[in-house]
Amino acid sequence: MTEEPETRRPKKKPKVPRKVTRSSLENAALYYLERFATSVENMRRVLYRRVDKSARHHETDPEEGRALVDDLIRRYVASGLLDDRVYANAQAISMHRRGKSTRAIRAWLMQKAAGGEAIDAALENLAEDAVDPDLAAAIRHARRRRLGPYRTRQADEKTRDKELASLARAGFSYGIARRVIDAKDINELEQGADTA
Numbered sequence: 001m002t003e004e005p006e007t008r009r010p011k012k013k014p015k016v017p018r019k020v021t022r023s024s025l026e027n028a029a030l031y032y033l034e035r036f037a038t039s040v041e042n043m044r045r046v047l048y049r050r051v052d053k054s055a056r057h058h059e060t061d062p063e064e065g066r067a068l069v070d071d072l073i074r075r076y077v078a079s080g081l082l083d084d085r086v087y088a089n090a091q092a093i094s095m096h097r098r099g100k101s102t103r104a105i106r107a108w109l110m111q112k113a114a115g116g117e118a119i120d121a122a123l124e125n126l127a128e129d130a131v132d133p134d135l136a137a138a139i140r141h142a143r144r145r146r147l148g149p150y151r152t153r154q155a156d157e158k159t160r161d162k163e164l165a166s167l168a169r170a171g172f173s174y175g176i177a178r179r180v181i182d183a184k185d186i187n188e189l190e191q192g193a194d195t196a
Helices: 022-035 040-058 062-079 084-097 102-111 116-129 133-145 157-169 174-181 186-190
Strands: none
Touching (some): 022 040, 084 102, 084 116, 102 116, 102 133
């Protein structure tokens, strides 16, 4: 009995980064904006990474590429293609609808480098739309995860503690978590909270 030789796939050659030019950066930025909403600083990070890869491979000056990126960013901000306020507001609304706490929304937007003023304005907009945005988000979170009054079976003390911990990890205060988990009636819970 003869053994068949092991078939191996040839190794892929590493992808060679394109040399950075004004038009290649413009194309990369527009393609990125087609797929993702982003903040000014996040776009800058994405393009700087592209410039740095290209500079290492082609042995060019990364500062020239960074200057092109900065010029591109200025143009996009002036034209309105990049706007931290619009980005932060849209992301805050989307995350709030998915049941994220204002604390989690703030942390995520800070990670994405949206400006502090833009984040504050977005969270203020949430407060205008709901009496208590964190309570409304906690109710949505509980509904999605079937916690508290949304659970399908009877819970013991251990289950209650796990549900409280779940809401705490999601960034909700103990008071809000307890209010949601200990609610006896869904209608009573949703009164005074915008959970549509």
